[in-house]
Amino acid sequence: MSETRLYASHGSRRARAHGSRLLGLLAWAVACACLLPMVAVALAAVTGGTDTVSHLIETVLGRYALTTLALIAMVATGTFVVGTGSAWLVSMTRFPGVRLLEIALVLPLAMPAYVLAYAYTYLLDHPGIVQSTLRDMTGWGPRDYWFPEIRSLGGAAAMLILVLYPYVYLLARAAFLQQSSAAFLAARTLGQSGWSAFWRVSLPMARPAIAGGVLLTVMETIADYGTVAYFSVQTFATGIYTSWFSLGDRAGAAQLALCLLLFALVLAVTERLQRGKARYHHAGRAHISMPPEPLHGWRAWLALTACALPVLFGFLVPAIALLTMGFGSEQNLLSTRYLRFLGNSLTLASTAAAVTVAAAVAVGFFQRLRPGRGSAAAGYLARLGYAVPGGVIAVGLMVPFAAFDNALDAWMQATFGIRTGLLITGSIWLLVAAYMVRFLAAALGAYEGGQSTIHANMDAAARSLGQSPIGTLRRIHLPILTPSLLTALLIVFVDVMKELPATLIMRPFNYDTLAVQAYRLASDERLEGAAVPSLVIAAVGLLPVILICRQVGRRR
Structure with a gap:
């Protein structure tokens, strides 16, 4: 009986160690992906x-x-x-x-x-x-x-x-x-x-x-x-x-x-x-809210x-x-062309939201699982993208991946006589990576806000029952954090729908979104036409604002 318990204990320790290493690798991969555009921009500028x-x-x-x-x-x-x-x-x-x-x-x-x-x-x-x-x-x-x-x-x-x-x-x-x-x-x-x-x-x-x-x-x-x-x-x-x-x-x-x-x-x-x-600190022991002053007349x-x-x-x-x-415009939101714009926008926004929130979960849970300088550094690097404009991120990703694609194409042609073209540059996935770098801080803030409400004793109880870190995340944290995760998904979704500079630079050929269509029509002085995609973008933008308004209304 004791040998069985000992074996289970060793097995659970191995599972916890494996899960911890996996989360650490994922967190640092996300952090390095966020750092890559800045390093690439610096190297390209210096050279x-x-x-x-x-x-x-x-x-x-x-x-x-x-x-x-x-x-x-x-x-x-x-x-x-x-x-x-x-x-x-x-x-x-x-x-x-x-x-x-x-x-x-x-x-x-x-x-x-x-x-x-x-x-x-x-x-x-x-x-x-x-x-x-x-x-x-x-x-x-x-x-x-x-x-x-x-x-x-x-x-x-x-x-x-x-x-x-x-x-x-x-x-x-x-x-x-x-x-x-x-x-x-x-x-x-x-x-x-x-x-x-x-x-x-x-x-x-x-x-x-x-x-x-x-x-x-x-x-x-x-x-x-x-x-x-x-x-x-x-x-x-x-x-x-x-x-x-x-x-x-x-x-x-x-x-x-x-x-x-x-x-x-x-x-x-x-x-x-x-x-x-x-x-700042309150001078007294009790916090006494300031009574609002009634205003009258002028x-x-x-x-x-x-x-x-x-x-x-x-x-x-x-x-x-x-x-x-x-x-007053001649734009038909239900036409095949506009449905394609809408589909492209929804595809990019939903994919980027899912990838970004998954990255936020990896970084945030790693910081909780292994608190220290290493995890804190990974979290700080993951947040840097919010301070970097979309155009800078686009340039920082296009430069290294364009060089990689060109080098791979030259090697394949010289070795096998096959032209590979641009495999990564100009793809949807590179654009999604740019969105993740840009908006990861917002998703991470929403996730950590919910994670702070989970007491550390729940993690200890899960470990005592033999749960690995991945099991604790899947069976305890994620169900509890569903509202926070949905909020993070919504925030990133709307931000991607509105994002313009990175989309203009990095979008695949003939893959336009509502934001790009609105910008193109407005640049051609067709403001009535630009109003149609702009209205859709603004309507989608109302979703997180409604959530914020509900919180504001409950504050008092």
């Missing part, structure tokens, strides 16, 4: 020669840098003001419609910035509805009045602010709701006005959350391609695409991608440092207007414009 670098410095590098920095400054300022101001108003005051607005302020997250750009160009451009109506009412000619130019740096910044401020709003609102009223009320008793107490007490305590939200918007800004390309704003993102396709300069594209990569990594490290060191209407305008211009107006454009 590209100094001629390209000198030409870039003399011609476009300064303009790209200044434009990108100006765009970042405007978006960061705008999202901070709109997101923080609206979060404070709906959290700490009461006015008509506040319950509805605290949820509706999240809705612009469903709109990609480039979709907003198409809608507002249709409304505000010279032949658009607004200016045409103005000329009809006044009898003015094209040169008789001044109107803000939507296709400009300021226009691109406005589009990005309208769709990105919810990042700051959600984090700032959570921070304000968690604050105790003790410090704020102490400031008021010392003679500070409500505005002064907010500026000196509440805002500094919420600074880590707000700074994290603003840094997220900045990283999304440098990654944006569709908006700036459509508005002809020359940033590093547009420069990479132009160098790769229009000029055929792979070295120049890699060097521009390296500049953007370094800046993105600096932002990622900055966000990690400020989030890790910033702390103050209530001012607060209502301030919170309603972002929802109006960030969601309602573009949605109505897209619907109007879509009904």
Whole structure:
């Protein structure tokens, strides 16, 4: 009897060791896949020669840098003001419609910035509805009045602010709701006005959350391609695409991608440092939530207007414009061509979501199974992709795999007289790998959020019953984490549906998606046609927003 138990014990130990090694290999394979594009971009940029670098410095590098920095400054300022101001108003005051607005302020997250750009160009451009109506009412000619130019740096910044401020709003609102009223009320008793107490007490305590939200918007800004390309704003993102396709300069594209990569990594490290060191503590033992202040008269209407305008211009107006454009277009969403676009988008999104969530499970469970520097390093590398723009990831994957395909083709032809062509480059699987690198951090965050609710004693109980790590994951963790996994799948699915730069660069020949079709039609100034795929993308984007809205509604 004892020999049987001893044998079972040895067998279970061998199974646990085998499962642990397998998870470790999978986790590090995922981490290396996320690191590969960055290493490839750096090597391609360094080996590209100094001629390209000198030409870039003399011609476009300064303009790209200044434009990108100006765009970042405007978006960061705008999202901070709109997101923080609206979060404070709906959290700490009461006015008509506040319950509805605290949820509706999240809705612009469903709109990609480039979709907003198409809608507002249709409304505000010279032949658009607004200016045409103005000329009809006044009898003015094209040169008789001044109107803000939507296709400009300021226009691109406005589009990005309208769709990105919810990042700051959600984090700032959570921070304000968690604050105790003790410090704020102490400031008021010392003679500070409500505005002064907010500026000196509440805002500094919420600074880590707000700074994290603003840094997220900045990283999304440098990654944006569709908006700036459509508005002809020359940033590093547009420069990479132009160098790769229009000029055929792979070295120049890699060097521009390296500049953007370094800046993105600096932002990622900055966000990690400020989030890790910033702390505040309640002075008292009990946490007393701050009672909302009722607003009356003009103050209530001012607060209502301030919170309603972002929802109006960030969601309602573009949605109505897209619907109007879509009904007036000749695009048939049920035609064979559009069904193919829809099928391609759904195939890529569903495949990428499944692969990305599986990778997140491997990395997240390995960190839990083997806590330490090795697993922490694998998790950190797996998260780096979120700070890297899609265009950089595309260049970083295309360069090494194109070289591999060409070398394999040359060897096969020289050895066997067979041309293999491009086996990996231009395939769906390489594009799915780019999506996984880009969005793995989001899936990993959703998975780890659910995993933190599983007590360590459950793992110990499973081990005492002879379960291997894979068995523990399959029989205990995954059933419990089904809601978190579904959330992660949904987030990645929607992000892939909206993703544009990597899809433009890496998609297989004649394999277009809804996002690519919308971009192509808009580039040809066929805005009515671009509205149809844009509406589908926005409708799909509403799914995670509905989940977020439900969480916001339950927060109080």
